[in-house]
Amino acid sequence: MLRKAFSRLFCGTEKRAVDRADYDAKDIDYLKAQVGRAKLPLHVAIIMDGNGRWAQRQGLPRLSGHAAGGGKAEEIVKFAQEIGIKHVTLYVFSTENWRRPKYEVEGLMNLLAEMFEKRLQDLVEYGARIKVIGRRDRLPQHVLRAIIGVEDKTEANAGIFVNLAIDYGGRDEITRAVQQLADKAVLGEIKPESISEEHVSSHLYTAGVPGPDLIVRTGGEMRISNFLIWQSAYAELVFSPVLWPDFSERDLLLAILEYQRRDRRFGSL
Numbered sequence: 001m002l003r004k005a006f007s008r009l010f011c012g013t014e015k016r017a018v019d020r021a022d023y024d025a026k027d028i029d030y031l032k033a034q035v036g037r038a039k040l041p042l043h044v045a046i047i048m049d050g051n052g053r054w055a056q057r058q059g060l061p062r063l064s065g066h067a068a069g070g071g072k073a074e075e076i077v078k079f080a081q082e083i084g085i086k087h088v089t090l091y092v093f094s095t096e097n098w099r100r101p102k103y104e105v106e107g108l109m110n111l112l113a114e115m116f117e118k119r120l121q122d123l124v125e126y127g128a129r130i131k132v133i134g135r136r137d138r139l140p141q142h143v144l145r146a147i148i149g150v151e152d153k154t155e156a157n158a159g160i161f162v163n164l165a166i167d168y169g170g171r172d173e174i175t176r177a178v179q180q181l182a183d184k185a186v187l188g189e190i191k192p193e194s195i196s197e198e199h200v201s202s203h204l205y206t207a208g209v210p211g212p213d214l215i216v217r218t219g220g221e222m223r224i225s226n227f228l229i230w231q232s233a234y235a236e237l238v239f240s241p242v243l244w245p246d247f248s249e250r251d252l253l254l255a256i257l258e259y260q261r262r263d264r265r266f267g268s269l
């Protein structure tokens with residue numbers, strides 16, 4: 001106790017970390033009220049990691065972890081909307097995830113198609129605007145069709161903006177932006193020396209979306225794995241040890257509380 005108070009006084013980083021134990025006995029309404037007392041992140045991005053390990057720990061095939069993860073994504077988006085978050089970006093499938101065994105990739109694609117087809121009505125009803133970011137040229141036709149269906153159906157919604165990153169990679173996204181800008185330069189539409197950060201931003205999949213304020217990675221790994229590498233320049237990173245299918249509304253609130261304790265200086269003093 002004394003040691004904790006001492007380090008709070010003298011160690012700058014101590015005050016920022018949310019001590020989960022401090023909130024163990026608190027109910028969700030208490031956490032919501034705490035979160036409501038400070039500024040909410042406008043845009044929360046989540047690296048939903050740990051589905052495979054979650055399944056394996058229970059002796060289940062990895063794909064059942066992905067199925068559980070899909071349901072969790074829906075639950076967390078609804079909760080984010082309820083607490084007033086405006087933009088959510090979820091990392092669903094990376095440009096590197098094609099390296100996984102064929103069986104897992106195919107299973108994931110089928111789950112995705114099913115998710116987009118079945119949950120469509122639900123998504124429309126709760127006012128979410130769904131947009132998929134990432135390459136579209138490598139997705140199976142049935143997945144692409146299902147995606148476009150949901151995007152069209154939710155186009156007029158404005159409750160919460162949900163970006164689903166599918167066949168998404170930050171390097172791939174930047175490479176494409178560079179290609180488009182080079183094309184414009186060759187056509188004389190833009191001068192190379194006038195290319196600005198705004199030009200680059202507006203050629204990314206996330207054009208028009210504010211950068212994430214908070215990036216949460218579940219599953220215990222502490223890396224960015226090619227997610228929003230341009231947009232995350234000044235995002236606050238919070239790592240949770242919880243495997244994605246076990247991630248709860250409480251865990252999201254704890255991540256936001258941690259974000260709210262950070263001092264965002266943006267290079268200034």
Ligand code: IPE
Binds near residue numbers: 050052093094097108
């Ligand atoms: C994240 O869970 C979902 C995808 C990458 C598609 P993982 O499948 O990476 O789960 P772990 O990291 O192996 O537990």
Ligand code: IPE
Binds near residue numbers: 047048091094097223
């Ligand atoms: C990141 O998780 C991608 C998604 C969550 C979709 P990975 O499991 O693919 O990341 P690495 O391989 O551990 O870096």
Ligand code: MG
Binds near residue numbers: 049
């Ligand atoms: Mg993983």
